Amino acid sequence: MTQTQYCGLVAVVGAPNAGKSTLVNALVGQKVAIVSPKAQTTRTKLLGVAIQDAAQILLVDTPGIFEPQRRLDRAMVAAAWTGTEGADLIALVVDGKGGIGSKVTAIAEALKDRPEPKILILNKVDVADKPKLLLHAERLNALMHFADTWFVSAQTGDGLPELKSALAAAMPAGPWHYPGDQVSDATERALASEVTREQLYLQLHAELPYASTVETEKYSEREDGSVEIHQQILVERPTQRAIILGKGGQRIREIGARARTELAGILGSPVHLYLHVKVKPGWDEDRDVYRDIGLDWVE
Numbered sequence: 001m002t003q004t005q006y007c008g009l010v011a012v013v014g015a016p017n018a019g020k021s022t023l024v025n026a027l028v029g030q031k032v033a034i035v036s037p038k039a040q041t042t043r044t045k046l047l048g049v050a051i052q053d054a055a056q057i058l059l060v061d062t063p064g065i066f067e068p069q070r071r072l073d074r075a076m077v078a079a080a081w082t083g084t085e086g087a088d089l090i091a092l093v094v095d096g097k098g099g100i101g102s103k104v105t106a107i108a109e110a111l112k113d114r115p116e117p118k119i120l121i122l123n124k125v126d127v128a129d130k131p132k133l134l135l136h137a138e139r140l141n142a143l144m145h146f147a148d149t150w151f152v153s154a155q156t157g158d159g160l161p162e163l164k165s166a167l168a169a170a171m172p173a174g175p176w177h178y179p180g181d182q183v184s185d186a187t188e189r190a191l192a193s194e195v196t197r198e199q200l201y202l203q204l205h206a207e208l209p210y211a212s213t214v215e216t217e218k219y220s221e222r223e224d225g226s227v228e229i230h231q232q233i234l235v236e237r238p239t240q241r242a243i244i245l246g247k248g249g250q251r252i253r254e255i256g257a258r259a260r261t262e263l264a265g266i267l268g269s270p271v272h273l274y275l276h277v278k279v280k281p282g283w284d285e286d287r288d289v290y291r292d293i294g295l296d297w298v299e
Helices: 020-028 071-082 102-111 130-143 160-169 188-204 238-245 247-267 287-293
Strands: 006-014 046-052 055-061 089-095 118-123 148-151 212-221 227-235 271-279
Touching: 006 020, 006 102, 020 046, 020 055, 020 118, 020 160, 046 160, 055 160, 089 102, 089 130, 102 130, 118 130, 130 148, 148 160, 188 212, 188 227, 188 238, 188 247, 188 271, 227 238, 227 247, 238 247, 238 271, 247 271
Parallel strands: 006 055, 006 089, 089 118, 118 148, 227 271
Antiparallel strands: 046 055, 212 227
């Protein structure tokens, strides 16, 4: 007798830095989304595939929803909202330590009349003030109806097994959309760009705000099974290029070394990574760049 399969889409939404990508990675069981302490690290919606018994949970990790200031911001927010379309469940993730500000209440207001079932996930309980967590939960549940409220730490794993089981139980009956060993819908080429961009954020986040992006120009397998990757880092100004290169090229070598190590672990093969920094004023107004990032062009 064939076991009934379950499969559904969970849209993971919230304000920047709520820990959405860390949560998706933890539920999937391995890294599929890049993470940094910097808000708005996630730029486009990305699918993480989690398995729990007979259920396949398709987790859409969306960019943080915020007040957009420029075209790139507007495209990121548009990607977040389109990530909720067709969802079987919407999960609003809130930074339990940061609490409820205007960004969170604005998202709740926008969600409350949506027909999809919604759950509230208060994240970062390991560092949050416990009495305040309950107040946050009460206040948000008064704003809109949530089918359930969860208190978790994506960082430590606290509460995640129970949350994952609940998500699996909420999935409708239906065949799995992806093979059991696939963890993301991202191509290896796109993943390579994201891993390098993560290193830019981790190593330079104070010096290089949002003025860069990474394009993978060449991705090929060598005869010995290793992978050769050529990437271009686009920046707005020569001063930003100098920051990424560092004294005597030291900084870019460190960025490349860490990205190469991470990619080798993800891909399961040796990686030859070549980085080039190019000054391209107005790269965030280039339609081709948006296409490469995976964002829709917005007027």
